[in-house]
Amino acid sequence: MANVSLFNPAKRITNTTKIAKKTRSKGQLASFLFILPFLLGFTLFCIIPIVYGIIISLFQWNLLDKGHIFLGLENYKQLFISGSYVNGVFFSTLKNTALYAVISVPLFTICSLVLAILVNNVSKRFTGIFRAIFFFPYVLSLSVVGAAWALIFNPGAGFLNALLNAIGIDSIQWNATPAGAWTMIIVTSLWWGVGFNMILFINALNNVSEELYEAANVDGASAWFKFKDITLPSIQPIMLYVVIMSTIGAFNLYGQPLLLTAGGPGTSTKVTMMSILDEAFIRHQLGSASAMAIVLGGIIGIFILLQYLFIKRKEG
Amino acid sequence: MSYYKRKRFYATIFATIIALFFVVPAIWIILTAFKTDAEALRGGVNFWPDHFTFKNFMYLFSSENYEVAVFRWLGNSLFVSVVGTVLVIIIDTMAAFALARLNVPFKKIILGLILISMLIPNVITLLPQFLNFANAGLLNTYGVMILPVTSSTFGVFLLYQFLKKFPVEIEESAVLDGASTWKIFLHIVVPNSKPMIVTLGIITFIGLYNDFLWPLITINQNSMKTITVGVANMMTGSLSISYGRLMALSLLSSIPMIIVFIISQKQIVKSITHTGIK
Numbered sequence: 001m002a003n004v005s006l007f008n009p010a011k012r013i014t015n016t017t018k019i020a021k022k023t024r025s026k027g028q029l030a031s032f033l034f035i036l037p038f039l040l041g042f043t044l045f046c047i048i049p050i051v052y053g054i055i056i057s058l059f060q061w062n063l064l065d066k067g068h069i070f071l072g073l074e075n076y077k078q079l080f081i082s083g084s085y086v087n088g089v090f091f092s093t094l095k096n097t098a099l100y101a102v103i104s105v106p107l108f109t110i111c112s113l114v115l116a117i118l119v120n121n122v123s124k125r126f127t128g129i130f131r132a133i134f135f136f137p138y139v140l141s142l143s144v145v146g147a148a149w150a151l152i153f154n155p156g157a158g159f160l161n162a163l164l165n166a167i168g169i170d171s172i173q174w175n176a177t178p179a180g181a182w183t184m185i186i187v188t189s190l191w192w193g194v195g196f197n198m199i200l201f202i203n204a205l206n207n208v209s210e211e212l213y214e215a216a217n218v219d220g221a222s223a224w225f226k227f228k229d230i231t232l233p234s235i236q237p238i239m240l241y242v243v244i245m246s247t248i249g250a251f252n253l254y255g256q257p258l259l260l261t262a263g264g265p266g267t268s269t270k271v272t273m274m275s276i277l278d279e280a281f282i283r284h285q286l287g288s289a290s291a292m293a294i295v296l297g298g299i300i301g302i303f304i305l306l307q308y309l310f311i312k313r314k315e316g
Numbered sequence: 317m318s319y320y321k322r323k324r325f326y327a328t329i330f331a332t333i334i335a336l337f338f339v340v341p342a343i344w345i346i347l348t349a350f351k352t353d354a355e356a357l358r359g360g361v362n363f364w365p366d367h368f369t370f371k372n373f374m375y376l377f378s379s380e381n382y383e384v385a386v387f388r389w390l391g392n393s394l395f396v397s398v399v400g401t402v403l404v405i406i407i408d409t410m411a412a413f414a415l416a417r418l419n420v421p422f423k424k425i426i427l428g429l430i431l432i433s434m435l436i437p438n439v440i441t442l443l444p445q446f447l448n449f450a451n452a453g454l455l456n457t458y459g460v461m462i463l464p465v466t467s468s469t470f471g472v473f474l475l476y477q478f479l480k481k482f483p484v485e486i487e488e489s490a491v492l493d494g495a496s497t498w499k500i501f502l503h504i505v506v507p508n509s510k511p512m513i514v515t516l517g518i519i520t521f522i523g524l525y526n527d528f529l530w531p532l533i534t535i536n537q538n539s540m541k542t543i544t545v546g547v548a549n550m551m552t553g554s555l556s557i558s559y560g561r562l563m564a565l566s567l568l569s570s571i572p573m574i575i576v577f578i579i580s581q582k583q584i585v586k587s588i589t590h591t592g593i594k
Contacts, residue, residue: 031418038411041466052444121327141526143547144566203589297440
């Protein structure tokens with residue numbers, strides 16, 4: 001809340017006091033009533049679950065049994081003992097998730113930036129149309145996006161193999177190899193989400209100072225120079241934001257592999273969220289599932305913290 | 317052609333090629349919805365249906381099929397999204413007003429908790445939240461789909477920051493005129509926060525309508541499913557997918573969002589830039 005400084009602090013205090021005085025005449029109760037509904041929801045559906053989740057992770061907690069056995073940190077220990085069942089499941093799927101992050105984050109960031117630049121450079125009267133076309137998949141649901149791309153990638157009936165055949169390439173069994181399965185997931189995710197980041201980039205690009213470009217034009221700078229030395233540094237904060245947000249999104253990956261590959265072939269596209277939900281709803285082990293969720297949450301939390309610190313820094 | 321005109325011309329050509337990647341899948345969904353299964357599975361570049369059939373839609377609409385309740389699902393989705401969005405707007409605007417302007421007890425602690433909670437990813441609350449609702453016997457209800465969104469801090473934070481930057485003078489003079497806190501909130505704060513309230517509404521509505529994981533694990537009763545869950549279940553549930561029906565259902569499920577998109581595309585774009593740059 002560094003931005004409070006935009007306001008004259010002394011003035012703010014007197015203003016707040018005046019309104020506060022007014023409300024105090026009716027007691028603090030009136031002002032408390034304004035925040036009560038939120039506090040209720042926040043406590044019931046945020047704070048209590050967080051605490052409850054930590055507690056569950058300390059137990060052997062079968063979803064179908066009533067009796068729970070206190071284990072202390074055993075669930076976490078098991079998670080990190082190499083060779084244990086949960087260790088194998090958790091880290092193999094975490095590796096898959098990390099692989100997706102390493103490929104998708106740079107790819108999505110670059111693609112959305114390229115689209116943003118493209119939209120800004122097409123004939124002016126088409127700007128709105130192209131922006132809408134690149135952006136609309138964002139408002140579709142994951143189910144619909146998954147269904148559409150499952151059909152397109154379908155080895156026999158799919159449009160993609162039909163296209164490949166038309167140019168003389170044999171059909172590809174997309175979900176038969178890890179590379180093919182990841183291609184499905186990545187292309188689908190790209191189609192769905194790239195427009196969102198593109199909007200952020202378009203906004204950032206439009207905020208780059210015109211004067212810098214004009215000065216560079218006077219100096220006869222090349223387009224590449226202008227991009228490298230003016231555009232990139234100016235949009236760097238948004239780029240960092242997009243990178244961090246995409247990383248958080250990558251670690252939350254679930255629906256695309258569920259709908260497109262079911263984690264296959266084998267377990268090559270099985271992601272951490274899937275292993276957590278399997279542990280909870282197929283093996284009914286809520287305790288170890290919660291421990292896994294908290295460890296994954298910790299990893300995602302690091303990126304959220306980075307993003308938070310970076311927003312703070314930008315606000316000064 | 318001048319350099320700039322040429323540059324724009326080539327950019328437009330390039331953008332048109334890329335646009336195919338975005339448009340073709342959408343057209344494919346729409347056209348497949350009007351194909352027979354035999355044709356949908358035939359393979360090859362058969363874009364246009366040989367003869368348009370409405371059988372897929374008739375199947376979905378038919379009262380004799382117990383698997384799909386398309387209108388009920390659409391109704392559930394719209395009900396959950398609308399009620400959830402209205403609830404979030406009311407709750408968050410009031411809370412943000414109280415935190416930014418009123419003398420709320422333990423204000424510092426509340427603000428601190430809100431900030432900390434924003435660092436905690438959803439995966440941590442997912443299972444305990446499920447267990448709480450299961451224990452309360454609220455699985456397969458509208459409550460389980462709507463209530464958790466009331467704990468979202470995004471809107472409180474967005475509006476709090478907006479109100480903190482917003483000059484207090486108008487409210488101050490209203491206080492001097494003897495306006496009640498409630499009147500100030502309703503007649504000054506709410507109208508002036510409209511852009512942020514619209515942003516919050518749009519983001520919440522899209523989020524709720526398209527919510528995937530939460531309704532997927534909390535709803536299994538057919539009559540309570542949202543359309544998103546319905547589509548996902550149709551995809552993963554049966555051994556042989558009828559792509560015609562699946563695409564027809566997908567198309568129907570997207571109609572509300574397509575309408576929202578067409579009406580308020582500019583507003584959605586603006587909202588996204590609000591969320592990005594706080």
